[in-house]
Amino acid sequence: MTRIRLIVSGATGAVGRTLVPQILAHEDFELVGAIAGRSIGRDVGVALGLGEPVGVTIAPDFAAAIAGRTADVLVDYSTSEAAARNGLAALRAGVAVILGTTAVDAAAVEEMSRVAEERGVGLFLAPNLTLVGQVMFRCADLIRPYFGDVEVVEFHNSAKRDAPSGTALETAHRLDASRHPAETPDATARGLPDARGAVSGGVHVHSVRLPSFYSRHELLFARPGEMLTVIADQFTTEPLVGPTLKAARLLMSVRGAVRDLPGLFDPD
Numbered sequence: 001m002t003r004i005r006l007i008v009s010g011a012t013g014a015v016g017r018t019l020v021p022q023i024l025a026h027e028d029f030e031l032v033g034a035i036a037g038r039s040i041g042r043d044v045g046v047a048l049g050l051g052e053p054v055g056v057t058i059a060p061d062f063a064a065a066i067a068g069r070t071a072d073v074l075v076d077y078s079t080s081e082a083a084a085r086n087g088l089a090a091l092r093a094g095v096a097v098i099l100g101t102t103a104v105d106a107a108a109v110e111e112m113s114r115v116a117e118e119r120g121v122g123l124f125l126a127p128n129l130t131l132v133g134q135v136m137f138r139c140a141d142l143i144r145p146y147f148g149d150v151e152v153v154e155f156h157n158s159a160k161r162d163a164p165s166g167t168a169l170e171t172a173h174r175l176d177a178s179r180h181p182a183e184t185p186d187a188t189a190r191g192l193p194d195a196r197g198a199v200s201g202g203v204h205v206h207s208v209r210l211p212s213f214y215s216r217h218e219l220l221f222a223r224p225g226e227m228l229t230v231i232a233d234q235f236t237t238e239p240l241v242g243p244t245l246k247a248a249r250l251l252m253s254v255r256g257a258v259r260d261l262p263g264l265f266d267p268d
C-alpha cells in the first residue's frame, strides 16, 4: 500500500495532539508537515512532548509547510480563519483536504469546493468524523420523514469557540433537506428573543456551554403524544483518529467536494 503523506493543521490542538502521534506510529501514513498558530519553528514531536524530535517543523501556514515537500492530504483541525486560508492554498496546490474544522465561512467553503472541482482534487466537508456523529446523521435522515417537529440541542465545553456546533448545523441542514411533514406552528409570542434558540434551515438549535462537557448532540423528534430522541456523546478526541485516517485514504479517489465518503464506517 502506498504511504499517504499528510500535513496536519492544528497539530498542537486538542485533536491534533491526539492525531499526530497516531500518524507517526502508522505504517500507511507519513507526517510531512505540521501547522499551528504558535510554536513555529519547533519540531512537532518536541512541541507535543513525544520524547524526541520527529523531523517535522511546525509551520505558520500551508505554503511554509509544503515548501520543498510533496503532500497528498491536508488534515485540518485548526481555526475557521486558518482552515479557510490553508484549505484553499492546499487545493490550489492539488492537495486534497479533510476539513474537520468547523464554522468556516460559507463563502470560503464555496470557493474551496469550486477550486476542488476545478483542480480535480478531493475536499471532504467533515464537521463530525466520529462514528456516533455519522450514525446520528443517518438516524436524522431515516427518522425525519415521519416527524414534522424536531429540535437540536448541543452541549459542549465552555472553551468551544463556535455556536452552534458544526455538527448541529450539518444536522439541521440534513433535517431541512429531507422530505418531512409540516411543522406544528410555534405559538411563542412573548418572552426573551433568543429563548427558542437559533434557527438554521427552519430547525431550532440550542447550544449549551459548560466546563464539564466535551460534546453531546440531542435530536428531539416529536409528534403529539410521542417523542423519539437520538443522543450522540463524544467524550475524548480518540474516536476521530481512525475515521480521519481512513478518510484520507478514501479521499485519494475523490474529485471535488463531498459531505459523505461511502465506506468510511464500514468494517475493514
Ligand SMILES: NC(=O)c1ccc[n+]([C@@H]2O[C@H](COP(=O)([O-])OP(=O)(O)OC[C@H]3O[C@@H](n4cnc5c(N)ncnc54)[C@H](OP(=O)(O)O)[C@@H]3O)[C@@H](O)[C@H]2O)c1
Binding pocket: 009, 010, 011, 012, 013, 014, 015, 016, 035, 036, 037, 038, 039, 060, 061, 076, 077, 078, 079, 080, 082, 099, 100, 101, 102, 103, 126, 127, 128, 129, 130, 166, 240
Ligand atoms: N470534525 C470533527 O469531528 C471535529 C471534532 C472535534 C473538533 N473539531 C473542530 O476542529 C477544530 C479544532 O478543534 P480543537 O478542539 O483541536 O481546537 P484547539 O484545541 O483550540 O486547537 C486549535 C489548533 O489550531 C491551531 N491554530 C491556531 N491558529 C492557527 C493558525 N493561524 N494556523 C494554523 N493553526 C492554527 C492551534 O495552534 P496554537 O495552539 O499554537 O495556537 C491549535 O493547534 C475546531 O474547529 C473544532 O470545532 C471537529
